[in-house]
Amino acid sequence: MSGIGTGYDLSVSTFSPDGRVFQTAYAQKAVDNGGTVVGIRCKDGVVLGVEKPVASKMLVGGSNRSTYPINQQTGMGIAGVSADGRQIVNRAMQEATQYKGFYGEVIPGYVLSERIASYVHLFNLYWYVRPFGAALLMASYDSEGPQLYLIEPGGTAHRYFGTAIGKGRQSAKTDIEKLKLTELSCRQGVVEVAKILHTVHDEEKPFELELAWICDESNKEFKRVPADLAAEAEQQAKAALDEDMDS
Amino acid sequence: MFKAALHSGSGKPRRRATVSSPHKPAGRKLLEWRGRIDQHFGYGSSEASRSLYLEDGGQYAALLQAELEQPVSLGTTIIAASYAGGVVLGADSRTTTGNYIANRVTDKITPLAENVYICRSGSAADTQAISAYVQWFLQQHAVDLDRHVSVKTAAKLAQTMVYQNKNMLQAGLIIAGWDKQGGGSVHTVPLGGTLLQVPYSIGGSGSAYITGLCDKLWRPHMTQQECHEFVVKAVTHAMARDGSSGGCIRTVTISKDGVKRDFLPHTRVPIAYGEMQQPMSVGA
Numbered sequence: 373m374s375g376i377g378t379g380y381d382l383s384v385s386t387f388s389p390d391g392r393v394f395q396t397a398y399a400q401k402a403v404d405n406g407g408t409v410v411g412i413r414c415k416d417g418v419v420l421g422v423e424k425p426v427a428s429k430m431l432v433g434g435s436n437r438s439t440y441p442i443n444q445q446t447g448m449g450i451a452g453v454s455a456d457g458r459q460i461v462n463r464a465m466q467e468a469t470q471y472k473g474f475y476g477e478v479i480p481g482y483v484l485s486e487r488i489a490s491y492v493h494l495f496n497l498y499w500y501v502r503p504f505g506a507a508l509l510m511a512s513y514d515s516e517g518p519q520l521y522l523i524e525p526g527g528t529a530h531r532y533f534g535t536a537i538g539k540g541r542q543s544a545k546t547d548i549e550k551l552k553l554t555e556l557s558c559r560q561g562v563v564e565v566a567k568i569l570h571t572v573h574d575e576e577k578p579f580e581l582e583l584a585w586i587c588d589e590s591n592k593e594f595k596r597v598p599a600d601l602a603a604e605a606e607q608q609a610k611a612a613l614d615e616d617m618d619s
Numbered sequence: 620m621f622k623a624a625l626h627s628g629s630g631k632p633r634r635r636a637t638v639s640s641p642h643k644p645a646g647r648k649l650l651e652w653r654g655r656i657d658q659h660f661g662y663g664s665s666e667a668s669r670s671l672y673l674e675d676g677g678q679y680a681a682l683l684q685a686e687l688e689q690p691v692s693l694g695t696t697i698i699a700a701s702y703a704g705g706v707v708l709g710a711d712s713r714t715t716t717g718n719y720i721a722n723r724v725t726d727k728i729t730p731l732a733e734n735v736y737i738c739r740s741g742s743a744a745d746t747q748a749i750s751a752y753v754q755w756f757l758q759q760h761a762v763d764l765d766r767h768v769s770v771k772t773a774a775k776l777a778q779t780m781v782y783q784n785k786n787m788l789q790a791g792l793i794i795a796g797w798d799k800q801g802g803g804s805v806h807t808v809p810l811g812g813t814l815l816q817v818p819y820s821i822g823g824s825g826s827a828y829i830t831g832l833c834d835k836l837w838r839p840h841m842t843q844q845e846c847h848e849f850v851v852k853a854v855t856h857a858m859a860r861d862g863s864s865g866g867c868i869r870t871v872t873i874s875k876d877g878v879k880r881d882f883l884p885h886t887r888v889p890i891a892y893g894e895m896q897q898p899m900s901v902g903a
Contacts, residue, residue: 474775476776476814
């Protein structure tokens with residue numbers, strides 16, 4: 373019984389003497405080591421960007437998706453273990469459908485975020501389950517306007533102007549803070565997100581960029597950014613990166 | 620059990636039960652005995668009235684009992700209409716058990732939430748139960764949302780209850796109110812549990828008599844005052860024609876400025892064509 377956890381990290385139902393739940397912290401680490409995911413709330417919508425490492429040259433592009441529409445007005449981006457994330461996405465879809473069926477109205481973003489957080493939190497309460505190794509960025513655009521939420525493995529849900537999770541989160545967050553989000557349109561936001569993710573990804577390893585948004589231009593529906601716009605954004609991001617390198 | 624059908628368009632023969640009709644033998648018999656009950660309870664000596672009460676071998680008691688055993692029904696006229704910026708709900712105030720008026724000042728316009736009200740027709744018990752459930756659901760929901768509930772949600776909850784229990788319920792509902800998203804809106808839930816959003820809706824046994832009138836008088840973008848006048852006029856006419864509607868007229872006006880209740884006592888209800896003038900009374 374010696375080492376890092378010294379026996380207090382075996383179960384999610386055990387606190388350490390200084391009041392922490394190690395299993396929950398480990399789940400957070402699983403997220404923090406994954407690909408970077410960025411979300412920003414612009415003046416007319418929300419943009420999500422996911423950096424997906426390409427595991428093999430033989431991989432067909434566009435497989436292993438990590439952004440999902442929940443309903444017309446909500447979408448999610450997965451960070452961390454994507455299989456775990458998909459489980460949460462499924463639950464979110466169920467919650468949204470059930471809410472609509474019962475109340476006759478679309479589930480508001482903040483209600484959904486809280487319900488999802490409660491679901492995620494359940495897996496931090498019993499010894500026979502493990503927490504999700506995934507965090508989710510949720511973009512919604514309803515009567516409250518565009519909103520961005522982050523749901524983490526511990527069962528927390530927070531609303532952000534912009535945030536990042538995964539490996540490159542630190543520098544991504546400082547980059548986001550420099551943006552003038554109240555003036556930025558989603559069209560511009562897509563380019564900024566692409567820039568941030570390309571900057572953060574400093575290794576030579578290849579990666580795929582998945583961009584999704586919900587804004588006035590997408591008719592307030594959660595959709596993947598149109599291929600031409602996404603390609604242009606990536607091109608601009610690369611050009612900006614080269615410029616930085618040269619100077 | 621025999622239940623009185625009160626909603627317009629039900630069209631079933633059992634409807635006759637709520638229409639008060641002095642032509643029927645049962646009605647005449649009741650009138651005949653009504654004098655006697657006055658004597659019995661008010662004027663006769665207890666010994667004399669006791670013998671009076673019993674001299675028919677309990678026939679009168681049985682007759683009255685039969686009336687009171689009828690289900691309590693809102694043989695009704697209800698209405699809700701939207702105007703520019705809100706809604707006006709209106710209803711008569713008669714509740715009957717068979718031919719007997721169990722309550723002549725009933726309030727058939729019940730709050731579901733701060734900003735949503737419901738007009739009830741059909742069985743008093745059923746519609747009270749539904750309203751109570753919806754009130755409870757909406758209270759929970761308002762806490763969940765941390766703001767006012769929408770009229771649409773209130774209507775949806777009522778509709779779900781009516782639809783899922785359609786074989787047990789006798790309820791024709793009109794749900795109306797004001798919310799930020801939809802402004803003033805009217806939703807109607809008739810017998811089978813359909814849910815419709817409409818510019819205005821009428822319901823209850825009295826509504827059959829005023830369909831044409833309402834189609835003629837209702838206009839979009841009325842002012843609050845015009846809409847209120849429309850509602851009162853519609854209920855007045857229905858009360859004149861429908862034997863199961865009567866008493867006074869209650870209205871509720873809902874807009875972004877809040878909720879306002881109005882009450883028109885039966886002495887002030889304008890007389891319809893062919894009706895006799897109210898007898899003069901000291902108070903009026």
